[in-house]
Amino acid sequence: MTALLSGDRVACTVGPTNLTGTYITDRDGMRVVKLDSGYNIGVDPARVTFLERIPAAPSPGVEAAQDPDLPELAIVSTGGTIASRIDYRTGAVTSQFTAADILRAIPGLGEIARYRTQVLATILSENMTPALWQELARAVHGAIRDGAAGVIVTHGTDTMAHSAAALAFMLSTPVPIVLVGSQRSADRPSSDNVMNGVCAATAAVSDLGEVAVVMHEGPSDDRCAIHRATRVRKLHTSRRDAFASVGSPSLGTVAYPDRTVELAPGAVRRGARPLALDDRLEPRCGLVQFFPGMEPAQLDTFTGYAGLVVAGTGLGHVSTPCIERLGALVKNGTTVVMTSQCLYGRVCDRVYDTGRDLLACGVIEGATMLPEVALVKLMCVLGRTRDPGEVARLMQADLAGEVLGRTPHGL
Amino acid sequence: MDYDAIGLVSGLEIHQQLDTRTKLFCGCPTVVRPVEEHNGEFCRYLRATASELGEIDRAAEEEMKQVRRFRYLAYDTTCLVENDDEPPSPLNEEALEVTLEVARTFGMTPIEQIHVMRKLVIDGSNTSGFQRTALVAVGGVLPNGGVVESICLEEEAAQRVEESCFSLDRLGIPLVEITTSPCLRTPEEVQETAAYIGMVLRSTGKVKRGIGTIRQDLNVSIRDGARVEIKGVQELDLIAEVVRREVARQQGLLAIRGELLARGATVEDGATDVTDLFRGTKSSVLKKAPVVLALRLRGFAGLVGRELQPGRRLGSELSDYAKKCGVGGIFHTDELPAYGVTADEVARLRHELGAADEDCVVLVAAPRQIAECAVRQVVRRARLAFEGVPEETRKMLEGGSSAYMRPLPGAARMYPETDVLPVAITPERWSAVRAPELLTEREKRYAAEYDLSASTAHQLAYSERLPLFEQAVGCGLQPGLASRTVLATLKELSRDGVDIGLITDDQVIAVLRAVEAERAAKEAVPDLLRAVADGATVGEALAACAPAVTGEDLAAIVKRIVAERADFVRERGMGALGPLMGVVMAEVRGSADGKKVAGLLKDAIARVLG
């Protein structure tokens, strides 16, 4: 008996009915067969017989033409596909990373720029690491140094905001660095990959001069929002417009399909800053969310860590027993930064006793920083200095738009 | 007609909405809403994805000829799944169970492990750009020996509100798709088979009723013709006619093919710009068009205008293809002069194009790009005339003719719905699935068990309110009273403009119980139900419409009324019964049984006369 390979022609029986199709895979003890009608069914292995081995179809070698008169953008992919191809013979969906594939998958990109592509990683974004942030920062830096008019980073959406913040802290950039992804898989005709991709490329050739996330602004396919890397957060598990700027206005919008860019007055402009890379980073940092009744001993996990960000309650609080334990961590050399699980607003530990006790223990107020942004920043800051006074000063200073000098009303 | 001789082969694809508690892949109810109740809307673009060979499905490609922005209407009964903004929930078990019951009825074999697929549909009717569908069982038989190839469970598409606007309420309602093999040989057989399958579906008691809840697609071909799929036949009684008309159309196209070949007809590319020729025309369509293009079809004269089906000509087919580019239609010289175009203009047009008498000239009026696209489409369809019948998906028109919709979809347009886990149909589960009692059997049982006439039993079995009747007799109410209420009373109320949809089965049963308990008279049932439909509880309705009249009270009332009218009674004798019935019933406001009143009155009259 021939061991089946995906793509083999097979025959199978369902009751008295004889059917033919293509063998796909085994699943839960069944042979999955794609029938000639297009339907997949799972059949008992005993009822599937090999017919013929079909050589795999050659990949389409269509080379997409690039217009030499357009500015050049670099696409650095980390995973999180914005282009994919379906093999209707086997039903397999494969992610696409070459410039040609991406151009074919996203019509309209070719009118905006030329592209060169680099595949840095092909991981789910939850498997992203600080080490990869560093590699990503170096790759982006290299692309800009080599003359890219802008950089597009394709990224899974789960931790896209973390990577955006990491790039913002590690890079000073004269050109736009745009992170983009899709909330609905690129294989579906309704995927947000086309609009997000076109808007990201448009933002990458625009007058913007900072790191941003460009994703759907609302439920409709009419506009993407440009979010500042250090103020953006994924606030919905599945909606296209999951990303939002928290506590500060977005940097602007890109209309679709006419590609009109509107930049807010506060957006950093192209060329305003020099190109520079500081990829030093201290990965031994943690983030913990306080909850009522939290056992202080849980904080001991972070003993020996260089830094810890706490997402406290309200203005930035933890329970009295936890304060003591945080004090012990500080005494032991761990930098502790307080943020708020409210997400919106400023941490202020001078209002209540528990807050004042935290400050007395040496806990640093995280100002208006989102907890995960404070974490990424703490890694970067601790990578640069271990001087406690300098760490405290940098954590409260605005390095990349993460600390708001004033908390605007209406947001 | 001898359908055997012409080689008619036909198959059916029947789509039936299920009346489940929730939709196929989300927790939303399966209710269809008035459009004006929508509470949100959004816009999307759909784009066909390239397949392995870089091809786009040809049906999908046809839809893409016009890049379209779709608008969707959302309701407080739809959710992010319909918006394609949330992954689907697991396959609805209730819907699967109904599908398995139907499969059991046809003697089918279930798939051991069911996989949900994504079927590419980019006409906007699915927000995702695909329809989720799963093959559930295969290999069934029909009583006439025909074969049921497969039964699938799929999600209903969104309802088109207008051109590119869709309503999301219908999207996701479970839909059973039953496909027969091309085993049907006469138009009547197709219609009978559709009726039988419809009856089986209704027998489950779990299908939606009413217009649009069941749709039949017909596959028709004749020898030397081609497979044509006619979509969306909603009236069962029209099916045979649709098949007959399609046979006629295919025969007509084959005849035209023969004549074209005999004449040595040809179709050349390239149209002539005749905009100037129609500058001063009385045809408003041509006059206001930015560009008028003319195409010469050599040897086509008389054939373009030949009728293929009532109201349909070869010209209609050319026009259908052209419409895909956004034009309203075409003109052709087989129908001119007409529509404001004069004989003189036709003569000049023919001269301009060098068209001979045996040639036909087609006119397209539109902005240039659209007109050029339309000309290409006309050329394409005209060339297909040399092959006879093109394989097509068509839509049924009123009366039973059909119009071109798109090419037949290619086979390669499905891939797995990875967000939904496969469902195993274990032997244990399958052995527990029972076929429903068929309505044809139920009809016989009703007649026998409840002593109902054959026609009443039949009407009951096929009635939308069948569950009400079942529940009523199930709790011991008289079958006669229950059937009258279901078949007559409710219908009459509905005819009088009462919204009987507002009356629940439980309320009807409460009213009937009151009648059997003599708390209300049979005659009061319509008034009671009317009050319930107006918002009263059954208790309130009984109190308002029919204050209980005890036997003693009734006897007293009858006695008094007869006594007051003793002269009248003596004058008319038993003839006074009718008028006095009216007086008594008015006084008791229907709260007494007519028969009983009549009995009491008869006695009282007899006493006066006695």
Ligand SMILES: [Zn+2]
């Ligand atoms: Zn829903």
